[in-house]
Amino acid sequence: MDYTVKYGLEFNPFLKNSRDVLVETQEYREVLFRLNYLLSTKGFGILTGSAGKGKTTSLRNWASSLNPSLYKVIYSSLSTLTVMEFYRNLASEFGALPTHRKAENFRLIQGEINRLAVEKRQIPVIIMDEANYIGTAILNDLKILFNFEMDSRDRAVILLAGLPQLNNTLRLGIHEPLRQRIVMNYNLEGLSKEEGRRYIQEKLKGAGCTQTVFEENAAEAILNAANGTPRMINKLCNASLLIGNSANLNIITADAVMQAISECELG
Template sequence: MVYTARYGLEFNPFLKNSKEILVSTKEHKEVTFRLDYLAKTKGFGILTGGAGRGKTTAIRSWASSLNPSLYKVIYSSLSTLTVNDFYRNLAEELGAQPSFRKPDNFRVIQDEISRLALEKKKTPVIIIDEANYINNAILNDLKIMFNFEMDSRDRAAVLLAGLPQLNSTLRLGIHEPLRQRIVMNYNLDGLTKEEGRLYISEKMKGAGCNQPIFEENAIEAILNAADGTPRIINKLCNASLLVGDSNQINLIDAGIVMQAINDSELG
């Protein structure tokens, strides 16, 4: 990408598939603290946030920090799996042979969780992303599946992550028994203006940039349009770099950002 050279970037840090640069905001530290608590306490945890607020990035960063000799991390996304596929995938990821029938997979999953927890002394950490797609049947099943009657302590940490409507689903009366087992519930808010500025500068620094790229009014315009959502900050920074380069402008101002906003159909 030729335009990265104009702005002194080794790569474009605002693209999704570029090298990940984690910005340690106050919110990110709080999320990590809550997730660590869930892993130690075990039971059910809920992490919600609007689209593009950084849930998956935070979860991925946290999961990679867990000691593999103490935790076994299993990740699945409900947006891509049918109900039966969900159970088969969970059994397989736990290291067991999945069955075709749901009751058999239930038993296989429970047996494998017990084996990991009691014999291997490992805590299974089961992350269910995009859990706002979860249906009532799966929620009821989860309550049963992770209920080990002979043991008063939970044997696994189960994190449900998704959009804020996940909490609305859990507030339904039929889910009261499951809700009582939730030990952590956190909603990711957007970045503050101060954190937004830090986010942009840390991303650029992580990409080897030692020169100013955005004027202060340009950063202000990006942050106003993004409303604290990291995904939109990335989108607008990237679009601004493209517009700036095509106009052969070395220092991006608010005018370039407004053009980028229009190009991104956010204006």
């Protein structure tokens, strides 16, 4: 028997797939509130969190909810580009034909932002993921690139998302001008034990499950090992289902979870 059927699931909600089950935790709602605030004020925003805390998932869901007639979303995780590659890539994303001259690409990008804002009444939303890897030269240029009408107005939303060390980089004196422009800065802390428990329940419910899958002690062991990180909860739940099925368990036990934790740590 397929393990999803065994545990009353229409599909495995703990795997990345097209049928994603979004769990709206308190922190997810807070992230949306902060992102929407940034959308209304425009300018620079920072979203940080350690690996697996849900930054990219939050960003993807938020960005997909924006009205495409009002916002032009540009998403980039090409954070290790050279300055020239960065400019060429951004110009191309705006639909312009990039050149091999930085100054010309600079003018192209600003021209496209102005055209969107003035003619099409669209706000560009530029999301730069893995921004903790962005080089100093590009960070130095960001404030200049998005400076319009003698710094009197912001025409775009620029969101830098990455690991918490992004803030350490921005605290350097050289980045003071950029840091002064930041209107939103939020760090994802992860799920509380209570939210983690609800996260597992909502994932199972979203996959059509009506039966008990994890013993109380088993769920507790997953939450302790995952330490509030959604990606780790997913990984441990998935591994536990496979082990439980292999051992022909009708309900996942704490012993099965401990085996899953051991395998995931070795993997």
